[in-house]
Amino acid sequence: VHAQERFFEMDLMRRQAAGELAAIFGKAALPLDMEIRQYRMRARAREFLEQLPPDQQALLRAYRIGVNKGLNALTVRPYPYLLTRTQPVQWVEEDSLLVIFSMFVTLNDPINKRELGLSTMHAALPDALYRFLTAGGGSWDTPLTGNPLEWPPIPSVEDFNLRKKDVPALTNGIEFDESIPGxxxxxxxxxxxxxxxxxxxxxxxxxxxxxxxxxxxxxxxxxxxxxxxxxxxxxxxxxxxxxxxxxxxxxxxxxxxxxxxxxxxDFIDWVRVTLDPDDKSRYLGASGWQPIRRYQETIDIRNAPAKEITVHETEWGPIVTRDHDGVPLAMVWTALQxxxxxxxxxxxxxxxxxxxxxxxxxxxxxxxxxxxxxxxxxxxxxxxxxxxxxxxxxxxPRLPADWSNPxxxxxxxxxxxxxxxxxxxxxxxxxxxxxxxxxxxxxxxxxxxxxxxxxxxxxxxxxxxxxxxxxxxxxxxxxLDHRAILYVRWHALLMETLNHPGNSGLYTQVKNILRNWNGHAAVDSVAYRIVRGFRQEVIKTLLNAYTADVQKRHPSFQLPRLSQIEHAVWRLIEEQPLHMLPQSHDSWDELIFSCMQQVIANLQKQSDDITARTWGEKNAAHIRHPLSQHLPEWIAKWLDMP
Structure with missing residues (x-):
């Protein structure tokens, strides 16, 4: 039944994990394949298959037989293969393990970019500021056991003074994205x-x-x-x-x-690899100098010559990238053990x-x-x-470390x-x-x-x-609860900001919209969209100011996911320390008002009638078939959900 109803999707999952998508989609999928092929998941799937107990190996054999029997019993191959003018490849036992690998890729961060970002911040920021921005929890914590964590104090004026700092002008500031597959x-x-x-x-x-x-x-x-x-x-x-x-x-x-x-x-770690200065083919391992293992991987590309890549591996895992200072980093990931x-x-x-x-x-x-x-x-x-x-x-474990010590x-x-x-x-x-x-x-x-x-x-x-x-x-x-409890205090802050004298008629309209909000993230709510955008604008403005030096010194820096940043930003809003205020603003009230102006201006870019700028308009679902982006619109619309 799986084969007859979902074989193309099964095929994509095994190919995603194995780095074999380009064989169907051509050069467009090559970057994805090259990134994931560093982990040699098909080779590992074969190794892991041999390590399974006999009953599980027998189950995978039975499943393989059933999948291929079901696929071969179809009078015509599944329609995605007709659209791509390709043929399905028979299922083998290791493919089921690749499907599990694909869930590791989905549920973990396969390039561990969060810790790369933390490493760059740790190296470039004062320690007090780094700890203040990246702590692990605070008053919103709701663990099953234990108490909420205590958020670190605001850095002192001696630790970090933004008013006396020559903050570089940023042409493209970082984007703040706290979306999480939850x-x-x-x-x-x-x-x-x-x-x-x-x-x-x-x-x-x-x-x-x-x-x-x-x-x-x-x-x-x-x-x-x-x-x-x-x-x-x-x-x-x-x-x-x-x-x-x-x-x-x-x-x-x-x-x-x-x-x-x-x-x-935290189930992925980075290891800082020390290369032999006289022989770059060796690295310092836990038991002394070791040769770097090299594996040749061939990536088949539809309608193009195959691509050969070399994977370099250590005793800990493959060398995938470099740290902020250029030191090679090997990945240690539970999926690869x-x-x-x-x-x-x-x-x-x-x-x-x-x-x-x-x-x-x-x-x-x-x-x-x-x-x-x-x-x-x-x-x-x-x-x-x-x-x-x-x-x-x-x-x-949140930062790259030297593991050459046994x-x-x-x-x-x-x-x-x-x-x-x-x-x-x-x-x-x-x-x-x-x-x-x-x-x-x-x-x-x-x-x-x-x-x-x-x-x-x-x-x-x-x-x-x-x-x-x-x-x-x-x-x-x-x-089904869609109350926006997190945003209640942000709504109150915005209402307080709008109550300042001298606001224009537009802000009176915004105030009326916010006054009638029922506190839900509702499809037809303009107020929720404004409040949500306001919170994100404040957080983004502050993070851009605090990481400006990082961005200047490391142009490729990407802000790591700082899921707990609400605790830091709200403390700043409550205490309003002058030395933490970006130079482009004269007061915290002025910064908050400026963020509100930016949110309203963004809504007005779409239409002067902001009453039509609902949350549902922004948060519409775009549920697409994996093939639709490669096909003409008149075909794609029959594959995608409305």
Whole structure:
């Protein structure tokens, strides 16, 4: 069924991970292939396949046979191959592991650009300013265990004085983008649930890219026992599958229901590689000078000669890029480590309680995820699914480090007994939304891979603590909650700014729009769009001023995702220290007013009638088929969603 309904999408996922898209799309896909081919994922998939237990190898063989049988049974090949005038290539066992690799690429940052940006900032900024801009949390934190973190103090005038600094003029400032492929999952224990006969309730909403066709494939698997009546199946599993894999990714087997969100732990590190000054083919490893391993990779390109590239690898991983000072960097990524990928996830299909499910999830070879599970006995549990690296040595994993000291680096995998785990909390409630989940002592285990601001988690937590009893529809209403609680104080700040005397008639109109806002991120809301744009403009203005030196010294610098920057910026707005005010403004009030003017001006560029500039106009969905951008509009419109 996967092959007959989704083979082209399966094909794209294996090709994305293997760096083989150019064979279909030609030179346009070559940069993507060259970037991902550095990780040699097809070669690793073959190695990992041989390391799987015999039953999992047998499952992949059976799946391969079924996929190819289904594909060959079609009277005509899937239509994307007709449009591209190509032929589908038969499925092999390693391709399913490449599909898992593709999820690592989706859920992790395959070029780890966040830590590259942090490294550049760390080297160029005063330490107090760096810590103030990049801290790990504050008052919005909503972890499952522990308290909110304390945000560092504002740098002193001695540490950083923007008023006396010759800030370079920036022709193209950095863009502030805090979008994050996020999800949420939450659960309530059986004693809080109604109409479940004591079973727990689990909600999950995985916010991966919307695409045509959908990434996930709804599936129900019923296994019959030939010795029992069909009215009593041996198993009945309902959920979603990922075409390319023979497994229910998440769902329920009528004993448990399980769910995932991306954990955004730190599962990629950069290693600063010291090359031998007399022989650049050698590097200093943990046991002395080592030869750099070289692998030749051939990238097939449709309608063009093949491209040959050389991959350079160290004992830690491939050399992928250079640090801000030119030092080569090798990537250490959980996805590339032996034991990182397996099919243990399928064992959840036969788990009978949350404790069994946790043991399975912790050993599963998959991108590390927040795992929330409930069972029919009313129990609920949270832990991390997927393998976690065990770090040793005194180094900051958010920054590139020298691992030539044998005591520094990764020492295999964390033992499941040391995984953070919460079972049946006293409150009977669990929640995650891509934010920090654990107390500061356990954060060192998971790391900070750019986890999200706690605002979404707080909204979910507060909602599930606002009721004593829950039905399934109650949890659905929480998933559909579009109150913009994060923006309430920004709305108040904007109203205060608009109340200044001497404002024009236009600002009176804006004030009227804002006065009637109901606090929701609604499709027809102009106010939400203004408030949201205002917040982003203030943050972008300040970050451009504070990183101007970085941008001047490193023209290719890209601002890393600073998910917690809300804490820093709001403290500046509250305390308004003069030495942190950009020189182009005379006061903090004037900066805030200027940001508001810029937002209104941006809306007016589209039309003088700002009452038509709704959030829905900006936040429209453009759900496209992967082929449509390569085809004429009259064909593309039949492939894309409206």
């Amino acid at each position: 999800s949420n999952n939450f659960a309530v224990a059986g004693n809080l649930a109604v109409m479940t006969n004591g079973a727990a309730l689990v909600a999950n909403d995985m916010h991966l890219t919307l695409r045509v066709p959908n990434l996930w494939f709804r599936t129900r698997l019923i296994t019959l026992d030939k010795h029992a009546p069909k009215a009593h199946p041996r198993s009945d599993i309902i959920g979603i599958t990922l075409p390319g894999l023979p497994a229910i990714v998440l769902g329920s087997n009528r004993h448990i229901a399980w769910s995932f969100t991306n954990s955004y732990g 032996p034991g990182a990928i397996n099919l243990d996830l399928i064992k959840l299909e036969n788990a009978h309680n949350v404790d069994d499910a946790a043991q399975i999830a912790q050993r599963a070879g998959m991108p590390p995820q927040n795992f929330i599970v409930g069972d029919k006995h009313g129990n609920i549990l949270w832990t991390i699914a997927g393998r976690i690296p065990l770090r040793s040595g005194d180094f900051d 005591a520094t680096g990764w020492r295999g995998w964390l033992s499941p007994v040391d995984y953070p785990l919460i079972s049946n909390p006293e409150s009977g409630r669990l929640w995650t939304a891509n934010t920090r989940t654990v107390a500061i002592d356990q954060l060192a285990i998971l790391g900070d891979g750019g986890y999200d601001l706690g605002a979404r988690s707080r909204q979910i937590r507060d909602s599930i603590f606002a009721h004593d009893r829950f039905s399934a529809s109650d949890l659905l209403s929480i998933q």
